[in-house]
Amino acid sequence: MNSVPVIPDNAPFSTEQRAWLNGFLAGVLNRGSAAAVSSPQKAATPLLIAFGSQSGNAESLAKRLAREASGRGFAARAAGLDSLQPADLIKEQNVLLITSTWGEGDMPDNAVSFWDSLNQNGSSPKLDGVQYSILALGDKNYGDTFCLAGKKLDTRLAELGAKRIVDRVDCDVEFDELAKKWSTNAFTVLSGDSAAASAAFVAPAEEADAEEADAEEADAGYSKKRPFPAKLIANVPLNSRGSSKDTRHIAFSLAGSDLTYEVGDALGVFVQNCPEVVDAVIAAHAFDPQAVVALPDGGSAPLREALIKHYEVRSLYGKSEEASLSLAVFVENLRKLQPRLYSIASSIKKHENEVHLCIAAVRYSTDGVAHKGVASTFLADRLPLEETTGIYFHAANHFRLPADLTRPVIMVGPGTGIAPFRAFLEEREATQASGKNWLFFGDQKRASDFLYHDQIIDWVQRGHLTRLDTAFSRDQEEKIYVQTRMLQAAAELWQWLEEGAHFYVCGDAKRMAKDVDDALHSIIQTAGGKTAEEAAAYVNQMKKEKRYARDVY
Known part of the structure; x- marks a missing residue:
């Protein structure tokens, strides 16, 4: 037909x-x-x-x-x-x-x-x-x-x-x-x-x-439905002694995939649950780990394998359930294990056949029960170098560098929010963009948490990074954050905006992104001489012009 x-x-x-x-x-x-x-x-x-x-x-x-x-x-x-x-x-x-x-x-x-x-x-x-x-x-x-x-x-x-x-x-x-x-x-x-x-x-x-x-x-070619088996080629700690964090530089090889990406895009990574967590869940319910169960996309597998590779278990770990719960009902109520999206931290123009990530390994305890971030600890602890896992690219058309290479760029990315801005700066360097670049970066301690320190300082010294403002919250008695630095630089930030700068934010959605947005409105009011309503209209116009973009989570 x-x-x-x-x-x-x-x-x-x-x-x-x-x-x-x-x-x-x-x-x-x-x-x-x-x-x-x-x-x-x-x-x-x-x-x-x-x-x-x-x-x-x-x-x-x-x-x-x-x-x-x-x-x-x-x-x-x-x-x-x-x-x-x-x-x-x-x-x-x-x-x-x-x-x-x-x-x-x-x-x-x-x-x-x-x-x-x-x-x-x-x-x-x-x-x-x-x-x-x-x-x-x-x-x-x-x-x-x-x-x-x-x-x-x-x-x-x-x-x-x-x-x-x-x-x-x-x-x-x-x-x-x-x-x-x-x-x-x-x-x-x-x-x-x-x-x-x-x-x-x-x-x-x-x-x-x-x-x-x-x-x-x-x-x-390769996609979410048909992920590319990418080899892990780098797993480098980014924090030094004295840090309370465990942030990793992760790199995958794209050799043989014919895959490419744009800076601003995200990488989808197929992950597995921690076997220790899975064993604890199985033991808590007194299930047989070898009992054959249905898989979310068809077929079947032993329970232990299914929970490691195919189902979400994090919401179940540590919860008390009746032992009377049947295995069939238990599996019926599980959600499919989803790939995780991470902001890409590299430009393919600088790192041919590679894609880089910046990931914070999540580990914490509640009520005496240890918890692990499924994807972050899989990449940090459980995926050996030279081993493969499935990946795919997720286009982020809303989070793009300006096509006009002369436009100024302002980037606000504390913690792992630095990821896309490392990619942006590598891309701007590779394309010889003449527009000014301004980075706001923050974390806890300068001595141990200044992610990608050497590369960023090199950019500053060579003039590629026009201005760098850092906010290390625990290096002094008073907490200082990226929005604090923005407000302190209000006059110049307003001048960049009036010159047509694109403004980007990446990182925590719950607090940081909202605080940065509030600071932006405040700067437009104070340095720009606008009312609250006029500042809101100015920000809305920036969004319509694709000059204000956020990659937040």
């Missing part, structure tokens, strides 16, 4: 022209008769697929679904919420919205301005006539804030009069299957076709989607 052709993105047409042509071709080819060609074509149904994205998942999904919708005959387009106002929804009429949740139930960065506009007292437009549905992306580990951004948007759109055509779907980390069901339902409702017409039209499209997905997978 022939699939419906789609006008490629690089064809010499506007977005609107491509959408119309896609709809026209889909209509003609799916009617299956020459008579249909001579008949007036029904106007393609407009469809906006909007996204609120922090790490790129919602964005990539929205763009993929927009291509699929165009193949189904819609005049579809994908757009970030930072490019939209609530009034735009009225013009579009049909809106599918995909959003992640950031931090403690907050909107992702590119959705903040849109959300604020939806909640302006007295000025939020009525959305009568707008048809919508929401797909919320999240992580159940966040408890009450799971998918909260999507839930809030769903409630608010309905309050403003929009009609929900398909119930909101809340997705955990593995979202592909649920996203597919949600989009198929939404496309079917919006198409307005009869059941017979839907069967004749939707089925071929789904077959085409599967073929296209297989083709994309083959073209892409």
Whole structure:
């Protein structure tokens, strides 16, 4: 069965022209008769697929679904919420919205301005006539804030009069299957076709989607579904004697993979649970470690192997459960062990066929029970040099260096937040970017916790790093943090912003990123002479111009 052709993105047409042509071709080819060609074509149904994205998942999904919708005959387009106002929804009429949740139930960065506009007292437009549905992306580990951004948007759109055509779907980390069901339902409702017409039209499209997905997978080579077995080639402690931390420089070889990446991207790493932790869990439940159990993606394996390689166990460790719990029920309630994403700490232009990470090994005790970060201790302690583990690259289109090499860059990255900025500075050096570079770095003690000290100081001495401000919180009685240094340099920081500097933040989302954001607003007010409202508008404009980006976790 022939699939419906789609006008490629690089064809010499506007977005609107491509959408119309896609709809026209889909209509003609799916009617299956020459008579249909001579008949007036029904106007393609407009469809906006909007996204609120922090790490790129919602964005990539929205763009993929927009291509699929165009193949189904819609005049579809994908757009970030930072490019939209609530009034735009009225013009579009049909809106599918995909959003992640950031931090403690907050909107992702590119959705903040849109959300604020939806909640302006007295000025939020009525959305009568707008048809919508929401797909919320999240992580159940966040408890009450799971998918909260999507839930809030769903409630608010309905309050403003929009009609929900398909119930909101809340997705955990593995979202592909649920996203597919949600989009198929939404496309079917919006198409307005009869059941017979839907069967004749939707089925071929789904077959085409599967073929296209297989083709994309083959073209892409290694991916999350088919990770590259990368060899660990470096595991170097970055802290020295006297530190309370264990931070590692980790490097993998990409030799033989044909893989590449851009600075700002993340590396997905497939990890395993600690065997000691797994043995403790099995013993606590008095299970047989060799009992055969089902695996999350099909097949089966002995319980011990399944818990080490395939299931999450960290939430179970140390918890008291009834011994009466059956093995089948126990396994049924386990979550699939997910790969972990880490900010890349290198430029491939400097380190050919390599990718580097900067990782803090997590170890702590609560109520007398020792805990280990699954991924961090796997990389620090349990993966030997020259051994392999699966990796893949995760594009972070929201976290990119300016294309204009003359633009100034301000980077705020305490602790392991230094990772992408080491990559940025290596990239700026390799591309001979003439723009100024300013780094704010902080940790506990200068003597033991100044990560990548020699490389950073060399950049300063050679003038590549125009300005370096450090904040070592425990080197003096008063705690000093990166936001403290920002406020102390308010006048110059404001001058850089006015020169068009791009402002980046990487690191802890719960406290640091919020404190840095507060400091940025304060600087714009004091050094820039703005009111609080004007400062907020200035920051929102920076976000729209892609000049304020955060990689936070």
